[in-house]
Each structure stands twice: as structure tokens, then as C-alpha cells.
Amino acid sequence: MTAPAATFRTCPVTTRRIHDQAESLVKINAVVSVVALLIGAIAAVLIVLTRWQAVHLLSATWFYRLLGVHGMSMLIFFIVFFEMAVLYFASTALINARLVAPKLAWFSFLLMLGGAVLVEAMMWGGKADVLFTSYVPLRASPAYYLGIILFAVGALIVTGIFFANLVVAKREKRYEGSLPLVVYGAVTAAIITVITLLHGAAIYIPTFLWSLGLMHVDPQVYRMVWWGLGHSSQQINVAAMVAIWYMLGGLTIGAVVLNEKISRSAFVLYVLFISMASAHHLLVDPGMGPAWKVVNTSYFMYMAVLASMIHGFTVPAGMELGMRLRGYTNGMFDWLRRAPWHDPGFSSLVLSVVVFGFVGGITGVTIGTEQINIIVHNTLRVPGHFHATVVSGTAMAFMGATYYLIPLVFQKRVAFWRMAQWQPYIFAGGMFIFTLSMTFAGSFGVPRRHWDITFSQAPFDVPFSPVVDLVLAVVAVGGLLAATGAFMFVAIAVASVFFGKPLGEITKGTAMVGVPQGITHPPVHAADVDARNAALHAPGRGIMGPAPGTIVLVFVFLAAFILYFFVNWKILSFVWKIG
Amino acid sequence: MHTETHTGLESPKGIWWKPAHKSEKVWVGIAFAWCMVLFAMMPLWHWKGGQNPSGIRRRVEPAAFFARTQEFIQQYQVDTDRGMPIVAPPPGSDIYLTGMSFQWTPILKLQKGAEYILHLSALDVNHGFSLYPINVNFQVIPGYDYGLRITPNASGDFRIICNEFCGIGHHTMVGRVIVEDAPATGTPGTGGTP
Amino acid sequence: MPDPVKPDEAAEQVPLGQRLFDNVFLLLGLGLLVVFVLYTGWGLWEILTLPQATLP
Structure with a gap:
């Protein structure tokens, strides 16, 4: 089969065929995504400097306005534009395929861009002071809702193109056998995207009509359907992030897929059940009963948590086995010690896995428990949780992927290379401080989305403990550190893409400034890889199997999880009887 | 070979x-x-x-709920604080709290150890009921009556913080709940607080 | 325990599980079905069948 009228180049590093139109779309989506990140990060700095009560920078109006800008720019525009890049990349370059409908793809990009610009204009102009959630009957200008609809339609078309690319690739026999696991993760993300955007359409079209005075929208129905968009969109991130974990593991240290069946089962569990967790936001709502709450908040008996715990094992175990197959076989953790910690792709991967799992995952499952949510709902514990998932999990993984996309797709060297090697540690370190201290502040009942917890203009005083002031200062320090990491990333990405040195000739085995180690020193398994693999799986090695270090790590994780979960039940048992 | 030695980037x-x-x-x-x-x-x-968080969950007209709150205030008002009525309902009764931009009405005076059915609703937009400092949180939605059986287990002067963004004055929305020790001779369920 | 003998893959029938997992559109359909029935549909039914308050 020949691909009609498509021009390709062959990647000198991975030998894959890359369609120029697909590559342009990956580039443009990634660039817009970084611009959104910059807007969101500027808003973030102003917000943390306001919640730090000693500084209290913004006026109330601008605080709430920029909180909306921050949410929309980060959770929707930064992440979804990047995901569009991931979908194009996974459905073309990774399987040697072509982009089937370039014109439609550019049209949908323009729709998304137009929608995003309209939404930003409305928010900055004070026409949509309704925050990210825009709970009806808070009212924004109709153009705000229209902008979101345009953006969502564009994204839905891209998802359609993604599936079409896969179908055509299969028909044109661009790949043999099943889709690579990384692409399978992207498929998972794409399916959740469809679920998300259908909920988006189901709620934003009526809300747009409501804003024009043409129909009624019930506030509880709005909350229920809206979170089918608002929370599921963050589950797209989870799936895309896990796909990137597998990708970065392979690129940086030759991580292998431990068992395709197990890893794919985990993705299938995501497809089937993860979107039900939109109920996390509705656990103390009056509209739905306990049966609905329990079944939905638990992703049908925690099947999506099972999936994440599987990935949480198979990703590090695949990395461990990959390292062992390359000869790093000493002891439990030699593979980890001798990993390329100065490769920002690798450090991003590890930091993303660790903070997502230990902070984001454990807090998320715990506070998403029906009854525990009573002591959590709308306190700072909620943003404490989701910054650990979306920021130090997803955004960190996307940044790590970018360090490889710059040489592989943009064919440029990574600018400010020393800074790039530090960036993941600063970003993740800042976020680690930020999320833990925010969670701690929330356990005192400090509300989220609140301009002034000294309540200086309120009729009654609310005497928060002085500890809270200190903790909020720590939140600000962590937030500023993380924002510094985000600005470093933006500077690196912009300088590399627009002003960077061309990649040039790569000599395998020779380190180059601005090129991650996984490209200059592609991880190669030992020549007798099958024999080594068989030996590592031999029954004589017992239950610890091929990845003993990972087994130790996952049990540390499980112990932390169990402890945190039951401590929260204990705290809940002390409050007033409620039922 | 029953195991794989390929990365996630390759087709199995x-x-x-x-x-x-x-x-x-x-x-x-x-x-x-x-x-x-x-x-x-x-x-x-x-x-x-x-x-x-099960509660008694019902649909209600916001205006009807607010009217019922006003009636409740008239029935059991004992005092005022900064112009806000303080209401002392008898243990075991249905009590009403309306959230509106940007206040909670009325101030509730309850008895420690007594059960009440606290009805929450909003007059205009979504509000968040957050009882400080014990950190109990519920969503308050216009058009819905959320009736929660509550039993205060400690006396004190509590606050209700609004923790759902309800407009630019959101951070000024604070209510008050007073919990007093039960009278030594009083039998719960008979008559109101004087 | 896994089969230690390397199977002749070309000759072997692809297992049902693998065929189902490879069917992207089946997964898309099931994913939509589960969430729209258990979350959205059931949720709407819960909200819309709430009785009117008596405000005792």
C-alpha cells in the first residue's frame, strides 16, 4: 500500500517513518500547550501570593478571576493541547502511519485555538467570574460557554481522527501484531476523551442556551453532568500519563513490558470504570443516594484503583527488569542507583510515578471515600490531592516527554541543558512541599477557593490556629518553587523550539550537550537477553521473581496507603454524629 | 519464552x-x-x-424553603447577634438553615448530645456548609433540601464557613452555631431552651 | 505455571481475550455504556425522582 500524497522522513534515531503533516500538528499543539502553561503559571504565582495571608497580593475580584484563569489554562488548555499532540504522535509516528485527514486536523486545531482564545478573553475581561466549574446558576457571558463548546468540538474531531489513523494504519499494515502498549495507553486516553467530551456537550450546550435565557438548567443536574466532564478530563491525563511512563521507561533505560496481558488489562479497567469517579465531587450532595455514591465513587468496587496499583507495579518492575537485562544485576536496588538521574526524561518519569502514587493516589482514594469526604469536601485537601496527580503526575510526565520530543520531533537540542537537568527536581520538589502542606492545611478545615481566611470583612471572626498561617506560608513557598520549575520548563521549551541549535549528527555512545542520554546512548539489552530473562524468571528465584526491588517498593507504598486510609476513618469517627 | 523483552514502544x-x-x-x-x-x-x-452523608433528600422551591426558615426563626428566636436572629429550637426538632449570598441565616443555638434534623438549602446559588473547627462539610444547592440528623458531641461557639465559591463576596459569608451543655435536670426532647 | 516451550505462534489461534482487547471500538462502546448507564443515567434518575420536600 502507498500513502497518497503524504511526505515522510525517517527518524534517524528510532528509524520510524514520520509524516510531515502529523509532525507539524504535534509541534503546533505542543507549542500552544506551553503557552497555556505559561499563562496558568503566571496566574498560579499571583494566587499563591494572595493565599499567603502575610502577602495577600490580589484584590478579591482579581483573585477569583485569576483562579478561574489558572484552572482553565492548566486543567483544560495546557493539558488537552498536549494530549492532542500525544494522540497525533501515538497514532502516526509510533506505528509508522500517516495522518488521514490533515485538512480536518488543521480545522479542528483552529476551532480549539479559537475557543481557547475566546474563553481566555472572557475570563480576563471579567465576563466570566464563575471559576473553572461555572456552577449554574452563577452566570457567565454566553461567549464563554460558546468558547468551551468550540474547543470541545475541535478536540472531539481530533479524537475521531486518532481512531481513523489507527484504522487506516491497520489496513495499510503499518504495524504488525497488536498496537504497542504506549499506543494502547493513548487509545485508553482517547476513549476517555470521548466520554469526557460527550458529557461536556451534554452540559455546556444547555448551559449556553440557559445563559441566553432560552432554557432552565437544574443546579444539581449541572453538577452531576459537569463533573462527567470535569473529573473525566483528569482521567484522560491519568491514562496519557501512564502511557508516557511506559514510553519514557523504554526510551531512557530500556524498560520492558513485564506482561502485556496484565498491563493491557489495567488499561481496559480504566476504559470501563475510571470515569465513574466523577462522583468524587458529589459525595456530600443532596441529589443522589448512598447506593449511587458508593458504586460510582468506588469506580465499581475500586476497579480503576486496582488498575493504577497494577501500573504502579508494572512500570517500575519493567524499568527494573530492563536495567537487569542490561547487566545492572547487583542486589535489590543497584538498577535504581545506576539509573541516569541526570537525564531529565528519566528523573521526570521517576518523580512523576512517586509523587503521583504516594501523594496523589493515596490521598485521592482516601478522600474519595463516601463518608471520609465529609471531612474533606471543598477544603484545601482537595487541591492538595489533585495538584499531586495533575501537576506532579501528569504535567511532570509531559515535561519529561518534551525533553525527548524536542530532539526527536522538533529536531533541536534542548536549550539551557544544565537547567533542564535540574528542572524536574525543582518542579517536583516544589509540588511535593505544596501538596503535602496544602493537604495538612485542609485538615484544619481551611476552605479552598477562598480569598481571605482571616475573614476580615466577615460578620463573625474565625480564629484559625496560628499553625495554619505557618502552613499556608509553606504552601506558598512550595508553590513558588514549583512555579519556578514551570517557568524554567517554559524557557527551555521556547528557547529550544524557536532558537535552539539543530540536533545535528548523533554519534551513538558520545554524550552531547542538549541531547538526553536515551538518544545518545540508546539502552541496549545484553546480547544474551533471552537467557538472562529466563534466568530472572526461573522458579528458583522464588516469589520475588525478576523485579525484587520493585516488590519491596510496592509494599512500602501499600503500607503507607493502609495507614493513611485508616487514620482518616479514625479522625472521622471523632466528629459529630451525622446521618 | 513466556516473558517479554520488548519495550512499550514496540508492537508485540x-x-x-x-x-x-x-x-x-x-x-x-x-x-x-x-x-x-x-x-x-x-x-x-x-x-x-x-x-x-445519606440524610433526607428532597426537592424544594428555594422561596418555600426560605419562607419555612423565616417561620422557624419566628417560632424559636431567643436573641440577636449583629442583627442576625439567634434561634434555640428544642432537641429532636427539624431545624432550618438557608445559605444566600453572602450570609447563613439564622444563628443556631443547640444542645450538646441532642439530635436535630438540620435542613440545608440555598436561596440563590451553590454554597458550601463547612462547620468550623470540627471540619464537617456539605454541599448546599438551591432547589434541594438536605436533611441531616446531627448530634453535637461538644459544646462551644462554632462557625459556618461558606466553602463553595458563590460570588465576589464569598469570603465574607460566615455563620454561627452555638452548642450549650444540656441543662442538668432537663430531659432531652421536652421543650426548648429558655 | 507458564508453558516453557516456545509455541509456534503462526500456527496458534489468537486467544479470545487478545482479540477482544485488540478491538478498540468494542472498548469504546463498553466504556461509553458503563459510564452512561451507571453514572449519568442512574444519576439523572436519582435526581429526577426525588420527592417534594414537606418541610416539617
Whole structure:
């Protein structure tokens, strides 16, 4: 089969065929995504400097306005534009395929861009002071809702193109056998995207009509359907992030897929059940009963948590086995010690896995428990949780992927290379401080989305403990550190893409400034890889199997999880009887 | 070969539907068991625990709910604080709290150890009921009556913070709940606080 | 325990599980079905069948 009228180049590093139109779309989506990140990060700095009560920078109006800008720019525009890049990349370059409908793809990009610009204009102009959630009957200008609809339609078309690319690739026999696991993760993300955007359409079209005075929208129905968009969109991130974990593991240290069946089962569990967790936001709502709450908040008996715990094992175990197959076989953790910690792709991967799992995952499952949510709902514990998932999990993984996309797709060297090697540690370190201290502040009942917890203009005083002031200062320090990491990333990405040195000739085995180690020193398994693999799986090695270090790590994780979960039940048992 | 030595970037050739290594199976089993514990805790707490968000959940006209709140205030008002009525309903009664931009009305005066059915609703937009400092939180939605059986277990002067963004004055929205020790001779369920 | 003998993959029938997992559109359909029935549909039914308050 020949691909009609498509021009390709062959990647000198991975030998894959890359369609120029697909590559342009990956580039443009990634660039817009970084611009959104910059807007969101500027808003973030102003917000943390306001919640730090000693500084209290913004006026109330601008605080709430920029909180909306921050949410929309980060959770929707930064992440979804990047995901569009991931979908194009996974459905073309990774399987040697072509982009089937370039014109439609550019049209949908323009729709998304137009929608995003309209939404930003409305928010900055004070026409949509309704925050990210825009709970009806808070009212924004109709153009705000229209902008979101345009953006969502564009994204839905891209998802359609993604599936079409896969179908055509299969028909044109661009790949043999099943889709690579990384692409399978992207498929998972794409399916959740469809679920998300259908909920988006189901709620934003009526809300747009409501804003024009043409129909009624019930506030509880709005909350229920809206979170089918608002929370599921963050589950797209989870799936895309896990796909990137597998990708970065392979690129940086030759991580292998431990068992395709197990890893794919985990993705299938995501497809089937993860979107039900939109109920996390509705656990103390009056509209739905306990049966609905329990079944939905638990992703049908925690099947999506099972999936994440599987990935949480198979990703590090695949990395461990990959390292062992390359000869790093000493002891439990030699593979980890001798990993390329100065490769920002690798450090991003590890930091993303660790903070997502230990902070984001454990807090998320715990506070998403029906009854525990009573002591959590709308306190700072909620943003404490989701910054650990979306920021130090997803955004960190996307940044790590970018360090490889710059040489592989943009064919440029990574600018400010020393800074790039530090960036993941600063970003993740800042976020680690930020999320833990925010969670701690929330356990005192400090509300989220609140301009002034000294309540200086309120009729009654609310005497928060002085500890809270200190903790909020720590939140600000962590937030500023993380924002510094985000600005470093933006500077690196912009300088590399627009002003960077061309990649040039790569000599395998020779380190180059601005090129991650996984490209200059592609991880190669030992020549007798099958024999080594068989030996590592031999029954004589017992239950610890091929990845003993990972087994130790996952049990540390499980112990932390169990402890945190039951401590929260204990705290809940002390409050007033409620039922 | 029953295991793979390819990365996630490569297509697995042929059949990959194969059993996993024992260590992986054991972890999946343990994770599954833990998920069942996570799940079981919720029904268990409904059965044995003291804190559940079930409540009495109803649909209501915002204006009707506000009118009922006003009636409730007239019935049991004992005092005012900064122009806000203080209401002391008898133990065991249905009590009403309306959230509106940007206040909670009325101020409730309750007895420690007595059960009340606290009805929450909003007049205009979504509000968040957050009882400070004990940190109990519920969503308050216009058009819905959320009736929660509550039993204060400590006396004190509590605050209700609004923790759902309800407009630019959101941070000024604070209400008050006073819990007093039960009178030494009083039998709960008979008559109001003087 | 896994089969230690390398199977002749070309000759072997692809297992049902693998065929189902490879069917992207089946997964898409099931994913939509589960969430729209258990979350959205059931949720709407819960909200819309709430009785009117009596405000005792």
C-alpha cells in the first residue's frame, strides 16, 4: 500500500517513518500547550501570593478571576493541547502511519485555538467570574460557554481522527501484531476523551442556551453532568500519563513490558470504570443516594484503583527488569542507583510515578471515600490531592516527554541543558512541599477557593490556629518553587523550539550537550537477553521473581496507603454524629 | 519464552495473552484484596459508623424553603447577634438553615448530645456548609433540601464557613452555631431552651 | 505455571481475550455504556425522582 500524497522522513534515531503533516500538528499543539502553561503559571504565582495571608497580593475580584484563569489554562488548555499532540504522535509516528485527514486536523486545531482564545478573553475581561466549574446558576457571558463548546468540538474531531489513523494504519499494515502498549495507553486516553467530551456537550450546550435565557438548567443536574466532564478530563491525563511512563521507561533505560496481558488489562479497567469517579465531587450532595455514591465513587468496587496499583507495579518492575537485562544485576536496588538521574526524561518519569502514587493516589482514594469526604469536601485537601496527580503526575510526565520530543520531533537540542537537568527536581520538589502542606492545611478545615481566611470583612471572626498561617506560608513557598520549575520548563521549551541549535549528527555512545542520554546512548539489552530473562524468571528465584526491588517498593507504598486510609476513618469517627 | 523483552514502544508480535509471573499475580491479588477492603468500609460505616452523608433528600422551591426558615426563626428566636436572629429550637426538632449570598441565616443555638434534623438549602446559588473547627462539610444547592440528623458531641461557639465559591463576596459569608451543655435536670426532647 | 516451550505462534489461534482487547471500538462502546448507564443515567434518575420536600 502507498500513502497518497503524504511526505515522510525517517527518524534517524528510532528509524520510524514520520509524516510531515502529523509532525507539524504535534509541534503546533505542543507549542500552544506551553503557552497555556505559561499563562496558568503566571496566574498560579499571583494566587499563591494572595493565599499567603502575610502577602495577600490580589484584590478579591482579581483573585477569583485569576483562579478561574489558572484552572482553565492548566486543567483544560495546557493539558488537552498536549494530549492532542500525544494522540497525533501515538497514532502516526509510533506505528509508522500517516495522518488521514490533515485538512480536518488543521480545522479542528483552529476551532480549539479559537475557543481557547475566546474563553481566555472572557475570563480576563471579567465576563466570566464563575471559576473553572461555572456552577449554574452563577452566570457567565454566553461567549464563554460558546468558547468551551468550540474547543470541545475541535478536540472531539481530533479524537475521531486518532481512531481513523489507527484504522487506516491497520489496513495499510503499518504495524504488525497488536498496537504497542504506549499506543494502547493513548487509545485508553482517547476513549476517555470521548466520554469526557460527550458529557461536556451534554452540559455546556444547555448551559449556553440557559445563559441566553432560552432554557432552565437544574443546579444539581449541572453538577452531576459537569463533573462527567470535569473529573473525566483528569482521567484522560491519568491514562496519557501512564502511557508516557511506559514510553519514557523504554526510551531512557530500556524498560520492558513485564506482561502485556496484565498491563493491557489495567488499561481496559480504566476504559470501563475510571470515569465513574466523577462522583468524587458529589459525595456530600443532596441529589443522589448512598447506593449511587458508593458504586460510582468506588469506580465499581475500586476497579480503576486496582488498575493504577497494577501500573504502579508494572512500570517500575519493567524499568527494573530492563536495567537487569542490561547487566545492572547487583542486589535489590543497584538498577535504581545506576539509573541516569541526570537525564531529565528519566528523573521526570521517576518523580512523576512517586509523587503521583504516594501523594496523589493515596490521598485521592482516601478522600474519595463516601463518608471520609465529609471531612474533606471543598477544603484545601482537595487541591492538595489533585495538584499531586495533575501537576506532579501528569504535567511532570509531559515535561519529561518534551525533553525527548524536542530532539526527536522538533529536531533541536534542548536549550539551557544544565537547567533542564535540574528542572524536574525543582518542579517536583516544589509540588511535593505544596501538596503535602496544602493537604495538612485542609485538615484544619481551611476552605479552598477562598480569598481571605482571616475573614476580615466577615460578620463573625474565625480564629484559625496560628499553625495554619505557618502552613499556608509553606504552601506558598512550595508553590513558588514549583512555579519556578514551570517557568524554567517554559524557557527551555521556547528557547529550544524557536532558537535552539539543530540536533545535528548523533554519534551513538558520545554524550552531547542538549541531547538526553536515551538518544545518545540508546539502552541496549545484553546480547544474551533471552537467557538472562529466563534466568530472572526461573522458579528458583522464588516469589520475588525478576523485579525484587520493585516488590519491596510496592509494599512500602501499600503500607503507607493502609495507614493513611485508616487514620482518616479514625479522625472521622471523632466528629459529630451525622446521618 | 513466556516473558517479554520488548519495550512499550514496540508492537508485540503474535500471541501475548500469556500468564504472568507468580510475583506479578501475587501483587494483583493483594491489590484486589485491598480494593475489596476499601469498598467494604463504606457499607460497613453505613451500618456501624456514626457519620454518613445519606440524610433526607428532597426537592424544594428555594422561596418555600426560605419562607419555612423565616417561620422557624419566628417560632424559636431567643436573641440577636449583629442583627442576625439567634434561634434555640428544642432537641429532636427539624431545624432550618438557608445559605444566600453572602450570609447563613439564622444563628443556631443547640444542645450538646441532642439530635436535630438540620435542613440545608440555598436561596440563590451553590454554597458550601463547612462547620468550623470540627471540619464537617456539605454541599448546599438551591432547589434541594438536605436533611441531616446531627448530634453535637461538644459544646462551644462554632462557625459556618461558606466553602463553595458563590460570588465576589464569598469570603465574607460566615455563620454561627452555638452548642450549650444540656441543662442538668432537663430531659432531652421536652421543650426548648429558655 | 507458564508453558516453557516456545509455541509456534503462526500456527496458534489468537486467544479470545487478545482479540477482544485488540478491538478498540468494542472498548469504546463498553466504556461509553458503563459510564452512561451507571453514572449519568442512574444519576439523572436519582435526581429526577426525588420527592417534594414537606418541610416539617
